[in-house]
Amino acid sequence: MAVDLHIHSKASDGTLTPETIVEKANRLGLSTISITDHDSVASISTAIDASDTLPLTVIPGIELSSVHQGRDAHILGYFIDFTQPVLQQNLDKLTASRASRAGDMVKKLQAEGLSINFGEVAAYSNGGAIGRPHIAQILLKHGFVKSINEAFERYLGRNGPAYVPKYVLEVTEVIDLIHSVGGVASLAHPGVAGTSEEFLAWLKEKGLDAVEVWHSDHTDQEIAHYQNLATKYGFLATGGSDCHGEGKSRGFVLGSIDIPDRIIPPLLARSRQVKQLRS
DSSP: OOEEEEEOOTOOOOSOOOOHHHHHHHHHTTTTTEOOOOOOOHHHHHHHTTTTTTTTHHHEEEEEEEEEEEEEEEEEEEEOOOOOOOOOOOHHHHHHHHHHHHHHHHHHHHHHTTOOOHHHHHHHHTTOOOOHHHHHHHHHHTSSSSHHHHHHHIIIIITTTTOOOOOOHHHHHHHHHHHHOOEEEEEEOOOHHTTHHHHHHHHHTTOEEEEEEEETTTTTTHHHHHHHHHHHHOOOOEOOOOOOOTTOOOOOOTTTTOOOOGHHHHHHHHHHHHHHOOO
16 A cells, blocks of 8 residues: 655645545545645644544654755654644744745835735635745736746745745754654655755764655656665655645645555654653
């Protein structure tokens, strides 16, 4: 049976509710999923409740942005105790920072002559963590761009006139935070980021547990490459579609990658080991 351990819901920048994700995953015959929203655990309880009577396991998860020496690194956390205060305290800080950043970006867009307001962006986020995709959707809605990609290319990307850097934790802080709540830390989509073997080796020394081998943007060659590096450095393997739902520019589809469920028991065993070390 297949699994999908990288999914985004309306709690961050996805378009699907957790109930819809669970229903779709069950219909596809997936055995295990994880909703890994950016800086948010708001969908986890609902997804677990929705799967209660189904032959589907929902692993509590999250995706956290981080940085190291100017290098972006997204870290996925699995089997986290999402009720721990230390996690929520950090998420509250990140959420507040996201909102402040979005407000600054809206002001820059207004200075460019684009008549959008922060209230619209906040409303579009549906109470979840606000991100650039929400601003892009508003730009698209008002006809200032013809696609989400154009919004990033013209305005919101690193070289765009409305770009504002976001506050993130250092990568070792993120790994430690995930471990502090009993989770397994996995590097997301290394092929997308062009992650080098040297950086992976350094992350192993800092406690990283796993690498996302399977991802919608990974080529067959990249899957083989990161599988080999995972074996070489003793990482566990994770994988997911990175589905954000319908209407998203990248169009990654839930359950669209053949990721074997044999990856789940080692992740669970590692989580239990982390919890024992922290107790």
